Amino acid sequence: MSLKTIIRLQKLQLDEKRRVLAELQNLGDRLRAEIERLKEEIAQEQATARENFAVSFTYANFAQAALERGRKLGESLAQVEVQISVATDQMAEAYQELKRYELAEEERIKREKHKLKRKEAEMLDETALIGFRRRQAEEEMYEKDQ
Numbered sequence: 001m002s003l004k005t006i007i008r009l010q011k012l013q014l015d016e017k018r019r020v021l022a023e024l025q026n027l028g029d030r031l032r033a034e035i036e037r038l039k040e041e042i043a044q045e046q047a048t049a050r051e052n053f054a055v056s057f058t059y060a061n062f063a064q065a066a067l068e069r070g071r072k073l074g075e076s077l078a079q080v081e082v083q084i085s086v087a088t089d090q091m092a093e094a095y096q097e098l099k100r101y102e103l104a105e106e107e108r109i110k111r112e113k114h115k116l117k118r119k120e121a122e123m124l125d126e127t128a129l130i131g132f133r134r135r136q137a138e139e140e141m142y143e144k145d146q
Contacts, residue, residue, distance in 0.1 A: 010098040017091040
């Protein structure tokens with residue numbers, strides 16, 4: 001398998017890891033927003049319970065359910081944050097591996113260019129040497145004729 005193919009595969013893997021990370025970050029953002037909405041809802045219910053004595057009897061049940069929901073959301077958010085951390089590490093590793101392959105490919109291309117330049121220089125040297133020998137032979141022939 002050539003380095004170009006490996007680089008292409010590595011880029012695909014990196015893109016997939018980025019997509020997974022973005023999805024996890026979006027999920028984390030949605031969970032944080034849901035926690036904030038729940039906090040606002042609790043604050044509104046507390047205010048309503050303070051203002052209306054009849055509602056205060058049902059507030060205890062609401063508060064218990066809201067706290068349980070908040071606990072579950074917090075646990076979910078903590079799990080997602082762990083997954084985000086793992087996904088970030090995996091993406092960083094994939095990026096580093098991609099860079100290694102890209103650098104290896106760049107180095108291979110440099111070596112090929114250097115090798116090609118060296119061959120061109122050898123060909124030019126050989127051409128110049130042949131020309132020199134031809135001129136020298138012609139000069140010797142000219143001197144012999146004189």
